[in-house]
Amino acid sequence: MICSEKISLNDKAVLRHIIIQRYDKCDILVSNVTPDQVIKRKIKPMFRKCFIILTAMLAMAYSQNSIAADKSPKMLTDSIPYKGVFSFGKNKGYIQLPENYDPLKKYPLILFLYGRGGSALNNNFISNEFKVFREKVYRSGYIVAVPGYGTDLWFNESAENITLEMLDFLNKKLSLTQKHYVIGCSMGGGSALVFAAKHKEKVNAVCDIFGVTDYSKFYNEGNYQGSIAKAYGGSPSEKSQVYQNRSAINYIDDLKDIPILVIHGDRDSIVHQQHSDLLVEKLKQANGKVEYIVVPGKGHQNAIIKNLEDRIISFGKKR
DSSP states (O other), X not given: OOOOOOOOTTOHHHHHHHHHHTGGGOSSOOTTOOHHHHIIIIIHHHHHHHHXXXXXXXXXXXHHHHHXXXXXXXXXXXXXXSEEEEEETTEEEEEXXXXXXXXXXXXXXXXXXXXXXXXXXXXXXXXXXXXXXXXXXXXXXXXXXXXXXXSSOTTOHHHHHHHHHHHHHHHHHSOBOSSEEEEEXXXXXXXXXXXXXXXXXXXXXXXXXXXXXXXXXXXXXXXXXXXXXXXXXXXXXXXXXXXXXXXXXXOXXXXXXXXXXXXXXXXXXXXXXXXXXXXXXXXXXXXXXXXXXXXXXXXXXXXXXXXXXXXXXXXXXXX
């Protein structure tokens, strides 16, 4: 490689002197070599290689900027993307709109409530296992909105208020039907049922996917006791009324007239199938509009939705 001395290419004498002095550090033969030949054989090719490398780097940077620009969400308004995270007040949510959204039409909304540990940026709806569901919902003309109510609130009063705040925000920004289809998984499944019971005027149907329906039972089974106690202000023995108010099993009379689809895996070791069994039994005793799917071989996992996407989507149109 040519040594990195700073020299004037017009000063050939100086160039030859430097080449001779630095012979031990250079890979050129200096005998019978003129400075012009050095420039032609070594220096110019080096500049040519540098130019090629620089051009490639610039092209790569341009490409990366283009990719980043492509990833920027397409916006419906300055505050709502067609797909992605949006802000409402101090909170965030995730939304997916039909591509051909028309403000002159009324659109059905899926209010999607995620499980424990989720957020607006990371939740069941945007998981890999829900990809087919997302695509089919998109084609069906639904708007989907996911409120970011925290990872461990177990639909306490704060989480409920955040959800209502998001709905108020979206009703002002979008053209929505009056009633919504509420879907939830795990913590979100129980939340969907409680939300429907407490806000029947806003709910068209519910899909509860392996949801917690009795929080006193769930707590006493040894599940997430610290997390639940923090959300509810204490244990079931200390805050029995809070646990009752957040457990769907105590809202049968309020739920019986709402179409409800319950889905549970028979190998669920986290939220035991009994949570759904008991809820469905009580709803049937009350002549409720309930349908129950037990999925063989599935545990507490998003993959339970596979091959049930069409059934879930169509259920939202029951009423």
